[in-house]
Amino acid sequence: MTKKAENVIVGISIGDLNGIGSEVVLKTxxxxxxxxxxxxxxxxxxxxxxxxxxxxxxxxPLHGIDSIDQLVHGKLNVLNVWREGVNIxxxxxDEAVGKYAIKSFTAATEALKNKEIDVLVTAPINxxxxxxxxxxxxxxxxxxxxxxxxxxxxxxxxDSLRVGLLTDHLPVNEVASHLTAELxxxxxxxxxxxxxxxxxxxxxRIAVLCVNPHCGDxxxxxxxxxxxxxxxxxxxxxxxxxxxxxxxADGFFGNGSYEKYDAVxxxxxxxxxxxxxxxxxxxxxxYTAGLEGIRxxxxxxxxxxxxxxxxxxxxxxxxxxxxxxxxxxxRNDYSEITKNPLKTKEKQL
Numbered sequence: 001m002t003k004k005a006e007n008v009i010v011g012i013s014i015g016d017l018n019g020i021g022s023e024v025v026l027k028t029x030x031x032x033x034x035x036x037x038x039x040x041x042x043x044x045x046x047x048x049x050x051x052x053x054x055x056x057x058x059x060x061p062l063h064g065i066d067s068i069d070q071l072v073h074g075k076l077n078v079l080n081v082w083r084e085g086v087n088i089x090x091x092x093x094d095e096a097v098g099k100y101a102i103k104s105f106t107a108a109t110e111a112l113k114n115k116e117i118d119v120l121v122t123a124p125i126n127x128x129x130x131x132x133x134x135x136x137x138x139x140x141x142x143x144x145x146x147x148x149x150x151x152x153x154x155x156x157x158x159d160s161l162r163v164g165l166l167t168d169h170l171p172v173n174e175v176a177s178h179l180t181a182e183l184x185x186x187x188x189x190x191x192x193x194x195x196x197x198x199x200x201x202x203x204x205r206i207a208v209l210c211v212n213p214h215c216g217d218x219x220x221x222x223x224x225x226x227x228x229x230x231x232x233x234x235x236x237x238x239x240x241x242x243x244x245x246x247x248x249a250d251g252f253f254g255n256g257s258y259e260k261y262d263a264v265x266x267x268x269x270x271x272x273x274x275x276x277x278x279x280x281x282x283x284x285x286x287y288t289a290g291l292e293g294i295r296x297x298x299x300x301x302x303x304x305x306x307x308x309x310x311x312x313x314x315x316x317x318x319x320x321x322x323x324x325x326x327x328x329x330x331r332n333d334y335s336e337i338t339k340n341p342l343k344t345k346e347k348q349l
Contacts, residue, residue, distance in 0.1 A: 003118070005037050006073055008328060010321060011117030013105040014044040018092050019302025020312035021123030022052045027314035028321060029076045030060045038325055041068065041077040041117065043108040044100075048086055049078050056310050068116045081107045090308025098129030105140065109147050112293045119294040119324035123317070124302045138169045140297065141288055149292040153190045155263070156273065156299060157287050157323060158280035162199070162263040163272045164191045164289070175268040176224050179211055184232040191263050192241050194289035197334040198327045203242065204262045208233060210246035211267040253279065282313055285320045287327070294327050296320040 015021030026049070029040055042049060046064030053062065063075035071077040081103050087096070105125070111117045122140050137143040145152035156163045166187050167178050188206060195204035210229060212222035219226060229246045236243045247257065249266070253275040258264050266272025276284060277299060284299035298316035306312055 005325075006035065006039060008038045008119070008325060009068075009071070009117045010038045010040045010324060011108045011111055011120045012040060012042045013108040013120065013122045014042055014049075014101065015104070015123030016097060016101050016126045016129070016302045017044075017048065017052075017086060017088050018090055018094055018097050019124055019126070019304055019307050020300075021125075021302065022049065023056055023307070023310070023312045024298065024314040024317040025123055026053055026056070026058050026060065026076075027312070028318045030058055032060075034321070035074045035076075038321070039071060039073045039075075039077070040321075041065075041071050041079050043079050043081050043104040043111070045080050045082055045086070046078040048088070051088070055308065068111060079107075091304040093126060093129055093304065095129045098126060099132065101125045102130050102132070102135050105143070106135075109144065109293075112295070113147060119296070119328050121317070121320050121324055122295060122297040124298065124300060126302050140295070141168070144288055144291060144293070144295055151186060151190055151290045152288050153187055153194075153290045155191065155194065155287045155289040156276045156280075156284055158276070158284040158319075160262075161258065161276065161279060162195075163276040164263055164265045165267075165269060165272050166265060167268050169269065172268065172270075176211060176222070179224055179228055179267065181228055181232040181235070184208075184229065185236055188233075188236055188241060188243050188265060190290040191265060192243075195262050198287075198289065198330050199262075200330050200333075201262045205260070206241070206243045206263050206265060207247055207252070207258065207261040208243055208245035208265045209249040209252060209267055209271060213250070214248050215246055283315050283319055285316065285323045287323060294324055294331070296324040296327075 012025055046062060049062055060076055063072055063077045065071055065077050066080050086100055108120055112120045127139050141152050141154055154165050154168050167175050191206060192204050195201040210225040212225055215225045225246050233243050249271050286297045286299055288295040298320050300316055
């Protein structure tokens with residue numbers, strides 16, 4: 001059964017409390033109209049969120065709860081994941097604060113797994129201070145890939161621009177060795193499926209960027225594009241997936257070629273994210289495609305330099321909430337349409 005908009009539960013992990021995460025979360029829900037679109041629940045501590053609210057001079061009521069079944073629709077709920085106080089020093093990289101970012105995130109992930117929340121939106125973490133014996137992951141995506149069904153893929157989204165990655169958090173000198181035909185086919189298939197069920201694109205057209213300058217210039221600047229990338233794309237095309245390329249990356253965005261496709265797949269992190277962030281102007285969203293659960297996040301980091309000053313732009317976080325809700329609704333519609341196509345056809349006849 002389709003949920004009413006205001007009953008869709010948006011779980012929020014609070015991220016690094018010394019960064020701008022709590023600020024962009026609170027600013028997003030300072031507008032009471034957001035409560036007509038969903039029911040938010042922040043995984044943190046109600047006293048700490050009240051402290052941040054007062055420090056930043058924000059004005060919205062907070063509703064503290066101790067379990068998900070206590071949440072109230074129409075309120076900004078704060079689930080007490082811990083009880084003790086936390087020493088917050090805005091702008092400071094603190095391992096102690098990093099532990100609370102992970103407490104929030106793992107609790108929210110567990111709630112997503114248990115379907116206690118409908119979607120997850122994660123505020124920024126510091127990838128360095130979250131590391132511990134209990135948490136040894138480069139970031140959110142890797143942990144979610146372990147905990148949720150499916151194969152995770154980072155997909156950056158801004159309006160109709162969608163940029164995915166074949167490899168993400170890898171040193172540049174390791175990229176070529178990781179680009180196998182199996183990986184290319186798996187990642188592009190994941191994007192193709194996500195475009196259909198999460199973005200309502202019936203026949204996705206996917207552009208793939210080459211790994212070497214000028215696609216290797218016939219082997220003069222590397223042979224990975226000729227020996228690995230092109231054969232994999234041909235196989236995908238033969239299987240009915242409209243994957244085009246590989247295209248030389250240097251002019252692809254500058255000449256507007258990206259506008260002809262439903263998604264662009266870059267070979268490595270900066271090849272995709274530099275043009276994406278240039279074009280999205282701080283309104284982009286990081287969507288984790290390919291997983292059973294729905295997770296989005298803003299496209300920025302902790303921004304220690306402006307933390308606690310009330311200067312943070314919350315548009316990217318707000319867009320992350322919007323996208324999570326859109327994907328939730330699109331998946332429900334897709335499931336309804338495809339669950340029994342034969343029966344639907346019989347009705348039409």
